[in-house]
Amino acid sequence: MLRRTATDVLAVLAVIAVVALVVGQLTGQPVLLGFVTSESMAPTLEAGDGFVAVPAELGGDIETGDVVVFEAVELQGGGLTTHRVVGETDTGYLTQGDNNPFTDQDGDEPVVTDGRIVATVLQVNGQVVRIPRLGTGIEAVRETATRLQTTLAGALGIEATVDSEGLSGLFIAVGLVLLLAVFAENLRTSHTRDRIRSRSRFDDQGIDGRWVALGLAFLILVPANAAMFAPTGTHQIVVDGDDLPAGTTAGEAVDTSLTAENGGLVTMLVLLETTHPEGELGREELVVPRGQSATASLTVTAPPAGEQAVVTVSEHRYFLIAPATVITRLHAIHPLVAIAAFNLLIIGTTTTLIGAAFGLGPRRTRRRRSRV
Numbered sequence: 001m002l003r004r005t006a007t008d009v010l011a012v013l014a015v016i017a018v019v020a021l022v023v024g025q026l027t028g029q030p031v032l033l034g035f036v037t038s039e040s041m042a043p044t045l046e047a048g049d050g051f052v053a054v055p056a057e058l059g060g061d062i063e064t065g066d067v068v069v070f071e072a073v074e075l076q077g078g079g080l081t082t083h084r085v086v087g088e089t090d091t092g093y094l095t096q097g098d099n100n101p102f103t104d105q106d107g108d109e110p111v112v113t114d115g116r117i118v119a120t121v122l123q124v125n126g127q128v129v130r131i132p133r134l135g136t137g138i139e140a141v142r143e144t145a146t147r148l149q150t151t152l153a154g155a156l157g158i159e160a161t162v163d164s165e166g167l168s169g170l171f172i173a174v175g176l177v178l179l180l181a182v183f184a185e186n187l188r189t190s191h192t193r194d195r196i197r198s199r200s201r202f203d204d205q206g207i208d209g210r211w212v213a214l215g216l217a218f219l220i221l222v223p224a225n226a227a228m229f230a231p232t233g234t235h236q237i238v239v240d241g242d243d244l245p246a247g248t249t250a251g252e253a254v255d256t257s258l259t260a261e262n263g264g265l266v267t268m269l270v271l272l273e274t275t276h277p278e279g280e281l282g283r284e285e286l287v288v289p290r291g292q293s294a295t296a297s298l299t300v301t302a303p304p305a306g307e308q309a310v311v312t313v314s315e316h317r318y319f320l321i322a323p324a325t326v327i328t329r330l331h332a333i334h335p336l337v338a339i340a341a342f343n344l345l346i347i348g349t350t351t352t353l354i355g356a357a358f359g360l361g362p363r364r365t366r367r368r369r370s371r372v
Contacts, residue, residue, distance in 0.1 A: 002116060033071060034119065035135025036082050036214035040097030041067070045082070050134025052122035067121035067128055070095070074108040079263065081122065085112075093117075124225040172196055217356055227316045228339065237279070241303040258313060259295045262288040267320040269327055272296055276288045285324065286306035319343065 006368055035050040044067070045051060053069060062068060072081040085101060087094035092111030096103040105111055122129045239254050249255055260270040271284040281298035303309040316335050318327050319342060330338035 006188060013267070016097070033130075033131070033134065034082065034121075037135060037139075038097075039085070040099050041082060042099040044084075044098045045130060046132075048133050048136035048139070050131035052129050052131070055119055056114075056117050062114070062117065062120070064088060065126070067123065068093075068117050069121065070112045071116040071118065072104075073116075075104060080118070084136070098114040103349040105215055111154050133250060168358070171331055221343055224319065224346065225339065228319065228342075233315060235313045237298055237300065237313060238358045239300045239302060239309040239311075241305045241307045244302050248302050250302050252302050254300050254302045256298050256300065257295050258288050258298060258315075259280075259293050260288050260315070260317075261293040266290060269324055270294070270329065271316045271318070271319045271331055273316075274298075274313045275309055276311040277311070278309050281313070285328065287324065288321065319344070 001244075020089075028124045032053060033050055034053040035048065036045045037047060039047050049069075062085055064087060066242060067082065067084045069082050072078050075081050081309075083095040083100075083104060085093045086096045089111055093111040094103050094105050095112050160302075177253055235258060237256055237258075239256070240251060242252075245254065258272065260268075262268045267290060268288045270288055272281055273282050273288065278301045280297070280299045284296075286294040286296055288294045298311065298313065300309050300311055316331060317339055318331070320327070321342070322345070328339055331343050
């Protein structure tokens with residue numbers, strides 16, 4: 001009994017770990033687990049070491065000494081960076097790699113605001129919880145998958161079209177499906193073996209599928225909603241009448257642009273809106289594939305010298321897991337309606353998959369002791 005329960009719990013933890021890697025790959029944000037790829041945090045975290053990532057929404061207030069994962073603007077061309085908070089200003093935090101002689105802000109990186117922090121690295125008694133070589137293993141799988149794909153494509157005489165990042169997500173997702181199947185078979189076999197070995201008149205509760213479904217849904221929805229909400233907001237486009245493009249006079253149209261980037265593996269639908277009478281968007285819907293960016297033009301009437309035209313543009317992001325027209329119509333009702341529909345879809349899908357694999361509700365076995 002105790003041994004079987006421990007096995008089931010370990011299997012659940014393994015499923016959660018794999019789900020965390022899958023969701024992290026899809027949303028472009030660390031979920032439960034993350035890893036570093038450089039020596040900037042050595043010796044705390046060596047290149048390839050993993051760590052436990054606590055979502056910013058659950059991590060509480062940021063303090064000096066915390067190690068955070070944030071969206072860098074300039075460091076290594078931008079993207080997720082894991083560094084320690086070494087100070088705080090009125091406008092944000094100062095960050096620095098443990099192995100770097102100077103702060104990030106001594107370079108070109110601006111101070112890190114709360115909105116750019118996506119996770120806090122778990123520390124116990126002031127020490128980072130390190131998972132040695134986690135990232136090295138993931139990178140090895142990714143490189144092996146890339147080589148296999150290139151070899152297979154060459155043998156078949158076709159062009160390799162799936163990049164290494166996509167293959168990584170694909171192989172991890174396949175691993176998740178296989179792990180779920182093995183877990184379900186393990187539970188079924190375990191309970192069958194118990195019924196054969198001893199048949200007593202009492203019910204034995206196993207893992208409740210409802211809690212598994214709830215836990216996985218929560219694990220998916222927290223980072224997924226963060227990936228949609230974090231970039232959401234307003235942009236102010238300022239056109240200065242004293243700094244117009246050459247040959248442009250007051251009253252003429254001035255073109256500027258807005259760029260939306262997608263650092264995850266799931267295509268995003270970005271909806272842009274402006275109610276300013278002086279601003280006109282060339283496109284209000286941007287489909288941004290994984291790892292790419294899309295640009296929309298904004299036309300503004302040039303103000304006279306000494307004045308400025310300020311146009312506010314609202315941005316909303318949604319995972320493109322349903323037809324764009326459906327998402328747009330839900331958004332037109334209210335952005336929260338579109339977000340709620342996404343959450344219900346994920347909860348329904350997770351519940352259906354877990355229900356099919358394990359059943360919903362406590363697993364019971366009826367055991368009856370044989371008479372001698």
